[in-house]
Amino acid sequence: MNKTGIGLLVAAALTALSASAFAQKPKASAPSAEAAPEEAAGGDDAAAGAEAGAGAATDEGDELPPEEESGLAAICKLDPAACPKVDFDREAQKDLREQIYAVQQVFALRARRFELNPYWSLTLNDQFVSHPAPGLAFNYYISNVMAVGLNGNFYRPFNVDSEFNAIHRRAARVQVPLSEYDWSAALNFTYVPAYGKFAGFQDFIFHYDAYVVGGVGAISTRPIAVVDPDNRNFEYKPKVALNAGLGLRIFFNRWFAANLEVRDYIFIDEIEATTIAANPRDDSKWTDESSITNNVQAQLGFSIFIPFSFDYRLPK
Amino acid sequence: MGTKTMMTRTIRRALTALTAAAALLGAAQEASAQEILLTGPLAGAPAVRKLRLYREGRIEVAPAAAFTLLDEYQRTIVVGARFNYNLTDWFAVGLWGGWGGLKFNTDLTDKTQEINAQRKKAFHDRGNVLTPSDRLTAVNMGSNLEEQLGGMDWVIAPQLTGVPFRGKLALFDSINVDADMYFFAGPAFVGLTEREDCKLGQCPNKFGTASRVAIAPTFGLGFTFYVNQWNAVGLEWRGIPYSYNPAGFDTRGRGTDERFPDDRIDDKDRQFKFNQMLTVSWNFYFPKEYRISE
Numbered sequence: 001m002n003k004t005g006i007g008l009l010v011a012a013a014l015t016a017l018s019a020s021a022f023a024q025k026p027k028a029s030a031p032s033a034e035a036a037p038e039e040a041a042g043g044d045d046a047a048a049g050a051e052a053g054a055g056a057a058t059d060e061g062d063e064l065p066p067e068e069e070s071g072l073a074a075i076c077k078l079d080p081a082a083c084p085k086v087d088f089d090r091e092a093q094k095d096l097r098e099q100i101y102a103v104q105q106v107f108a109l110r111a112r113r114f115e116l117n118p119y120w121s122l123t124l125n126d127q128f129v130s131h132p133a134p135g136l137a138f139n140y141y142i143s144n145v146m147a148v149g150l151n152g153n154f155y156r157p158f159n160v161d162s163e164f165n166a167i168h169r170r171a172a173r174v175q176v177p178l179s180e181y182d183w184s185a186a187l188n189f190t191y192v193p194a195y196g197k198f199a200g201f202q203d204f205i206f207h208y209d210a211y212v213v214g215g216v217g218a219i220s221t222r223p224i225a226v227v228d229p230d231n232r233n234f235e236y237k238p239k240v241a242l243n244a245g246l247g248l249r250i251f252f253n254r255w256f257a258a259n260l261e262v263r264d265y266i267f268i269d270e271i272e273a274t275t276i277a278a279n280p281r282d283d284s285k286w287t288d289e290s291s292i293t294n295n296v297q298a299q300l301g302f303s304i305f306i307p308f309s310f311d312y313r314l315p316k
Numbered sequence: 317m318g319t320k321t322m323m324t325r326t327i328r329r330a331l332t333a334l335t336a337a338a339a340l341l342g343a344a345q346e347a348s349a350q351e352i353l354l355t356g357p358l359a360g361a362p363a364v365r366k367l368r369l370y371r372e373g374r375i376e377v378a379p380a381a382a383f384t385l386l387d388e389y390q391r392t393i394v395v396g397a398r399f400n401y402n403l404t405d406w407f408a409v410g411l412w413g414g415w416g417g418l419k420f421n422t423d424l425t426d427k428t429q430e431i432n433a434q435r436k437k438a439f440h441d442r443g444n445v446l447t448p449s450d451r452l453t454a455v456n457m458g459s460n461l462e463e464q465l466g467g468m469d470w471v472i473a474p475q476l477t478g479v480p481f482r483g484k485l486a487l488f489d490s491i492n493v494d495a496d497m498y499f500f501a502g503p504a505f506v507g508l509t510e511r512e513d514c515k516l517g518q519c520p521n522k523f524g525t526a527s528r529v530a531i532a533p534t535f536g537l538g539f540t541f542y543v544n545q546w547n548a549v550g551l552e553w554r555g556i557p558y559s560y561n562p563a564g565f566d567t568r569g570r571g572t573d574e575r576f577p578d579d580r581i582d583d584k585d586r587q588f589k590f591n592q593m594l595t596v597s598w599n600f601y602f603p604k605e606y607r608i609s610e
Binding site for chain 2: 124125127164167168170171172173174176193194195196197198199200201202203205210
């Protein structure tokens with residue numbers, strides 16, 4: 001029974017610990033607690049500024065406890081030279097030159113956190129063969145706005161040759177060279193220039209950020225034999241691929257977010273030859289040109305930030 | 317006795333673990349969001365105060381350009397405008413319309429036409445002797461594929477708009493832009509041009525186009541970024557699913573499920589397309605002054 005009691009105590013301690021893990025620390029003073037929601041979602045900037053100023057003043061006040069508690073009066077009595085001579089009325093009239101950020105205390109700080117981002121990708125620009133794929137990205141945020149990471153996609157079992165290809169081949173007697181993908185992997189850099197918050201139905205607030213991402217890696221592809229499928233059998237080959245994209249992340253809490261990204265993987269792809277050589281089994285004649293290919297895909301997934309909690313450097 | 321003690325211990329340990337797990341789960345919920353103060357001075361207060369009501373009671377006029385996506389044969393730019401009357405800050409009635417006169421061939425169209433032109437030339441060079449390819453494409457392609465392509469000429473769509481999300485965006489930690497996210501839906505009346513119908517035996521000599529109006533649902537979502545009190549930049553995605561014959565080919569009408577060509581061009585050759593477009597707009601709001609909520 002004693003162990004059960006210990007377990008309950010541990011659970012209670014854990015609960016208390018998590019409550020204190022709120023990144024936005026609740027303040028003791030009522031005015032600053034009131035100020036927090038008022039500056040949300042497009043409220044008056046001037047008002048927000050004033051609120052921030054008021055908050056700062058309150059913080060300052062909090063740092064100086066009452067004289068009888070601090071012993072300030074006693075110090076002045078002992079050493080009048082050390083007694084602080086501050087005209088509080090004059091100080092209060094001075095202009096505040098504090099930097100006010102567009103969004104105070106970003107909801108989820110990213111600096112020195114890992115991001116794990118599993119996703120499902122859909123092809124946006126290939127009408128002929130779609131390349132849906134599961135993918136995984138792993139990023140480390142060097143600062144709050146900059147990350148370095150890796151991502152990979154696994155396409156092989158998911159390539160879909162559209163019915164449109166057969167219709168076009170039959171109607172126009174024109175072969176459209178097609179390609180299918182195996183996998184891709186890339187080293188990426190992410191920059192987060194934009195973040196903000198939305199009020200939903202004037203009832204709840206959620207936070208989001210937008211980022212740009214770019215990198216270099218490889219993608220393994222091969223042509224689908226449509227011109228001479230009886231003789232041609234292509235192998236997957238990796239090619240160098242650059243990538244660039246834009247993303248939007250919507251935070252459900254400080255470590256979990258939904259993620260939508262549009263990424264363009266650019267590489268030079270081999271195209272199946274539309275003519276058949278005298279020796280159709282000569283694989284050196286199976287491809288006759290290369291072309292720059294853009295594989296634009298939408299990546300929908302979620303992000304998990306590790307560690308789950310963080311501390312703000314400055315109070316609000 | 318020993319077995320009973322062990323069982324009791326195991327049960328106790330399990331209970332302890334379950335309690336700890338429940339506490340952890342509870343902790344995860346606690347740590348998940350912005351605090352909601354159910355008591356005290358903020359009880360019952362709205363999520364946002366002093367909200368700039370960019371929409372309420374204002375007319376929105378938004379010149380726009382829409383770019384079609386995932387077209388097989390022809391891309392279209394629809395130039396038009398959106399008109400909305402915002403009954404509240406979160407609900408509007410309006411109309412979107414545009415002219416789809418700017419059309420551009422895809423690479424597939426250009427390559428197919430290149431081969432088609434070579435075939436026609438070879439046919440004349442041979443003294444009008446038909447090859448199997450000539451015979452098989454006789455119903456489908458005239459001298460110029462571009463002239464038989466189908467596409468959107470104009471569109472008008474009365475629509476309802478809901479604006480559930482309203483917020484702000486900070487760029488480079490310095491520029492602050494108010495923004496909203498909206499959803500819209502309504503019926504669309506689409507003026508189309510596509511290859512005209514032809515009967516058995518007529519089609520190799522009939523490659524003209526005809527117009528008709530398709531009625532289809534339209535829906536989508538968009539973002540508005542407010543530049544000042546009465547100007548904004550808009551970006552939206554729109555879907556308009558409907559059937560048409562994009563290349564003027566005979567693709568269906570005979571065989572199992574009518575999945576084989578029947579040497580006729582008619583409504584069976586229309587293909588269902590989930591037509592999509594991205595729209596950019598510059599929005600103007602009248603009157604120029606907005607109200608601010610409590």
